[in-house]
Amino acid sequence: MNYVSTRGKAPVLGFADVLLAGLARDGGLYMPETWPELSSATLASFAGAPYAEVATRIMAPFLSGNIDEGDLAAAVDEAYAGFRHPAVVPLRQVADNDWVLELFHGPTLAFKDVALQVVGRLFDLELRRRGERLTILGATSGDTGPAAVAACRDRDSLDVFILHPADRISEVQRRQMTTVDAPNVHNLAVEGTFDDCQDLVKAIFSDLALREQLRLSAVNSINWARVLPQAVYYVTAAVALGAPHRPVAFSVPTGNFGNALAGWIAWRMGVPISQLVVASNQNDIATRFLSTGVMEVQTVHPTISPAMDIQVSSNLERLLFELLDRDAPAVAGHMARFSAEGRMEIPVGRLEQVRRLFDATTVDDDAASRAMAGLHAAGGPLVDPHTAVGLVAGQACRRDADVPLVALSTAHPAKFPDTVEAATGVRPALPAHLSHLFELPERYATLPCDLAAVRDYVVAHARA
């Protein structure tokens, strides 16, 4: 399988090069040249099969000619063996025809583990084959950092540096990173805000000589390899609820649009998804784009679902590419305008084909809190605030009560204990395997909010 850039000016690459490159050289995002099909017979054959086996079968055509299927199977098996539930991503019924898909049974209790546990292993596999090393650099406000650290730890081909704002992330989130005892993991507590951390990372990436010297890379959701493993759970959940014979609807709490795009991919490959609800918190650029055709940056509002507090939904560019019938120069033009003016627009008529699948809505903090409280009061599970946004949006936009509706649950409630307790009166407990988190020693370096200080630290400790 070959991959093309949404902006049309970067080289066509195979999967392994796309994996290591992340962003395309022309600033675009990589997309597969064609979409493999999942026929009804194939979907039916997934019923009852282990999750890792189905994941390998779905992903293999996207890696073909590049990464050996046996190697992929081994990476996928190992990745999902580390999940704390035998079903990997269990479905839990919460009402007659309503389900929650629990994506948080990975090592850091966030759905990002589902993709990153595979991606870390694929990076390592490919770099070892090439005899190369990479330096992974990122900033975190809480959720992505622990998942990236857990994915890269102890992989000799990778060094990982994660910046977090000192004293401004929760203790659980900090400890999930700083208690990892692995020589290739470097946690940097920066005396500044999350925005300062992001600016420092951007400044280091924009130094092209340094970027080359350190072989810098990122594991964010602009990387195609991050999106692909997420398409799998849409397939397995749909099959568990009756596909290919019955349609299924999903509601997806959305920030960068990676997860929602993965649902679109499953639909595009032939899964009978009748509706995909895009659930935004107040940071709703994706919902506004899908409703009006206008993509416009606004300032970030802090909410109780912080993993979705974003200005830009980067993966909308992949959907735009498809909406414009893969007209890369047109995508490049729209994105250049967006980057210069913070706004671009496509005719609403262009959205018609995706509106048949997508509905989108914005959910405020009060509604999300009421949903957490209501579900708990009705005897249902405690859910985290991101999941609550998806639950509210799913109910608001549901088209057909006879079609099963699956809300994606993207974090364990114990990752957001204060918010869950404020809404429900119950403080969710950390799962047993993480209860020792508060006893382990922490390892991190505290650095001033200063580019030279951070850069020198990375240069001194990276092995690439």
Ligand SMILES: *Cc1c(COP(=O)(O)O)cnc(C)c1O
């Ligand atoms: C990252 C994240 C999201 C948003 O996912 P996107 O793919 O960026 O849309 C939602 N919930 C949680 C808990 C997350 O960590």
